[in-house]
Amino acid sequence: MSHSEASSRAEAFEHWIRTSFVQMNTELEDLYFARNNRGEVTGCGDTIKAALRDEGHTFVAALLAEGNTGDGFESGFGVLGSVGMYLGALRRHELTNPLREERSPFPEASSLALHVGASLGMAPRFSTAHLATYNRARAGVRKSFTSLRDEFLFIDENTRGILSLQRAADALTSIVHLGVSSPVADVMFDTAKQALRDVIRFNDRLMGQLDVERFFYSVRPYYKPYRVGRQEYRGANAGDFSGINEIDLLLGLCRANDPYYAQLLVDKMLFMLPSDQARLRDCMTRTSLLDELLELLDAHHDSDWFQQNARAYLEVCDLFGQSAAQHHNGLVRRFIEAPAANLKDQDLQGITASGPPLPVLLRALEILRDLRQAADRRDIVTRHDDLARLRSAVRPIASRP
Numbered sequence: 144m145s146h147s148e149a150s151s152r153a154e155a156f157e158h159w160i161r162t163s164f165v166q167m168n169t170e171l172e173d174l175y176f177a178r179n180n181r182g183e184v185t186g187c188g189d190t191i192k193a194a195l196r197d198e199g200h201t202f203v204a205a206l207l208a209e210g211n212t213g214d215g216f217e218s219g220f221g222v223l224g225s226v227g228m229y230l231g232a233l234r235r236h237e238l239t240n241p242l243r244e245e246r247s248p249f250p251e252a253s254s255l256a257l258h259v260g261a262s263l264g265m266a267p268r269f270s271t272a273h274l275a276t277y278n279r280a281r282a283g284v285r286k287s288f289t290s291l292r293d294e295f296l297f298i299d300e301n302t303r304g305i306l307s308l309q310r311a312a313d314a315l316t317s318i319v320h321l322g323v324s325s326p327v328a329d330v331m332f333d334t335a336k337q338a339l340r341d342v343i344r345f346n347d348r349l350m351g352q353l354d355v356e357r358f359f360y361s362v363r364p365y366y367k368p369y370r371v372g373r374q375e376y377r378g379a380n381a382g383d384f385s386g387i388n389e390i391d392l393l394l395g396l397c398r399a400n401d402p403y404y405a406q407l408l409v410d411k412m413l414f415m416l417p418s419d420q421a422r423l424r425d426c427m428t429r430t431s432l433l434d435e436l437l438e439l440l441d442a443h444h445d446s447d448w449f450q451q452n453a454r455a456y457l458e459v460c461d462l463f464g465q466s467a468a469q470h471h472n473g474l475v476r477r478f479i480e481a482p483a484a485n486l487k488d489q490d491l492q493g494i495t496a497s498g499p500p501l502p503v504l505l506r507a508l509e510i511l512r513d514l515r516q517a518a519d520r521r522d523i524v525t526r527h528d529d530l531a532r533l534r535s536a537v538r539p540i541a542s543r544p
């Protein structure tokens with residue numbers, strides 16, 4: 144088997160994912176959305192569902208028989224995305240459901256996903272990078288489950304948000320190397336601030352333009368957990384990239400030795416690209432900018448460099464806290480919590496990407512928000528008091544006469 148034949152099978156699968164697969168999912172979504180109960184998926188569109196399952200199976204079987212995990216990282220990652228999106232759609236259309244099964248009813252797709260996932264060092268399912276930062280557009284069209292406007296809006300704004308958070312993380316990383324007392328840190332603090340202002344702007348846009356019902360009923364369900372082989376894997380979410388945690392750790396708002404936060408890092412490791420996994424591991428060994436500043440505070444708080452850099456650091460924290468509050472109090476409340484409030488218990492099962500019941504997930508997300516805002520909470524360890532100490536050492540900017 145030559146490399147080009149191997150990659151042509153992967154390419155045929157991806158072409159199908161980018162064309163017929165999208166059409167079938169979109170037709171099914173329109174059928175569900177027209178029903179009295181939009182959450183009811185069974186008992187309609189059975190011919191389309193069977194075609195989706197069987198057509199996809201042909202590509203999967205050919206790739207599995209070939210036993211090739213791809214022609215380098217990109218092609219393996221591409222196959223993982225295709226088979227993962229196929230399984231994600233089967234889950235969405237209730238052709239599989241982890242609650243009623245002990246193992247995936249799709250053994251070939253499972254084997255293919257496990258083989259490629261293990262060879263790449265990633266979870267055997269599609270991940271955020273497949274639909275966001277590594278979603279390669281062809282003549283302007285990116286991979287997606289459907290061609291619904293709201294799905295494109297969601298993945299595009301997510302991707303812009305992720306790219307901006309990565310930019311902020313890159314800027315903060317360069318300050319680690321310069322040292323927080325360096326006069327040169329100013330440009331990097333500025334870059335981080337600008338990037339976080341962009342995150343806030345994209346979140347605002349998503350908030351204003353995304354249709355609540357379409358998102359809830361026709362987009363979000365593709366992100367449910369599903370089984371690969373025997374094990375259930377949680378869904379992808381926009382947080383599965385290292386940049387956000389690099390910011391947490393470098394600013395010092397979250398700590399890698401906090402049991403709650405460390406667990407979260409471990410859980411998300413395999414949902415990230417190997418390059419992101421390496422960045423995150425590296426970041427876990429660094430001293431945070433906050434700890435560096437506090438160390439210098441007593442001896443140097445009067446110096447110009449301390450005043451300038453501590454002020455810039457605090458401004459970055461404020462913007463980061465605002466973006467975290469916006470995610471939770473805005474996006475999560477409007478697009479998940481509010482529509483979920485109208486559902487019956489049974490329909491609530493499996494609506495979150497990670498799987499825990501909604502109230503449990505919301506509490507966990509609240510903790511993250513509060514850590515990032517350095518909120519004044521005494522039941523968890525936040526950096527509230529440390530930030531207050533730093534703030535009180537920074538002089539107000541003198542107003543011009």
Ligand code: HEM
Nearest residue numbers: 300301304305380381382387474475478479495496497511
């Ligand atoms: C309609 C828009 C959005 C909604 C409803 C939403 C909702 C959620 C939910 C419910 C989770 C928890 C994961 C789970 O279900 O188990 C989550 C995680 C996360 N989301 Fe979003 N999200 C949205 C957009 C975004 C955007 C644009 C970003 C920025 C790039 C983002 C960043 C994150 C991060 C970083 C996490 C991981 C947890 C954390 O570290 O905070 N989300 N999101």
